[in-house]
Amino acid sequence: MSTLLRVALGLLVGLVLGTLPFVHFRHGAGRHDAAPGDLHATHTH
Amino acid sequence: MARADRGDPWAWALGVFGLVNLANAAWMLAAPADWYARLPAAVPDTGPFNAHFVRDVGSAFAMMGAALIAGAVWPAWRVPALAVTALFYVLHAVVHVTDTLAGRLPPSHWVIDLPGVYLPAAVVVALTAVAARTSR
Numbered sequence: 001m002s003t004l005l006r007v008a009l010g011l012l013v014g015l016v017l018g019t020l021p022f023v024h025f026r027h028g029a030g031r032h033d034a035a036p037g038d039l040h041a042t043h044t045h
Numbered sequence: 046m047a048r049a050d051r052g053d054p055w056a057w058a059l060g061v062f063g064l065v066n067l068a069n070a071a072w073m074l075a076a077p078a079d080w081y082a083r084l085p086a087a088v089p090d091t092g093p094f095n096a097h098f099v100r101d102v103g104s105a106f107a108m109m110g111a112a113l114i115a116g117a118v119w120p121a122w123r124v125p126a127l128a129v130t131a132l133f134y135v136l137h138a139v140v141h142v143t144d145t146l147a148g149r150l151p152p153s154h155w156v157i158d159l160p161g162v163y164l165p166a167a168v169v170v171a172l173t174a175v176a177a178r179t180s181r
Contacts, residue, residue: 007054
């Protein structure tokens with residue numbers, strides 16, 4: 001494998017793994033959708 | 046201590062993953078309210094905002110980011126850095142599983158937490174196993 005390909009593979013793995021938690025992946029809302037500034041959202045059982 | 050080769054894919058993967066962990070840590074430490082409201086993971090479902098606790102968790106992300114970058118630069122650090130990161134990610138995933146099973150998080154979190162909690166934990170565990178095997 002060429003050096004460029006190995007570097008690209010490493011970058012891809014790091015980027016995908018690192019950015020997964022920031023992926024917007026919501027098809028159903030939770031109990032509460034917080035708006036910016038709405039800092040005291042609580043459970044609404 | 047020997048440094049990683051520039052063409053070493055492990056160095057790039059750990060370096061980028063470490064930087065993203067550090068960026069998340071910086072966000073949590075510098076602007077916890079913004080992180081709480083804007084992270085696309087329905088964080089408010091877990092309970093009311095607490096700046097101190099967000100910064101506590103941000104400290105853990107800072108530690109993992111620093112360890113991963115050390116693993117990127119020095120191959121001898123690679124497996125220990127990945128192992129402690131995997132430990133955090135797995136424990137974090139267990140907390141989400143137990144909270145969702147117990148009803149402390151709504152069932153929608155099975156899907157919401159898939160990309161940000163469960164998948165990263167599985168991938169980091171797999172990477173740790175591969176790194177440990179190849180480092181022998």
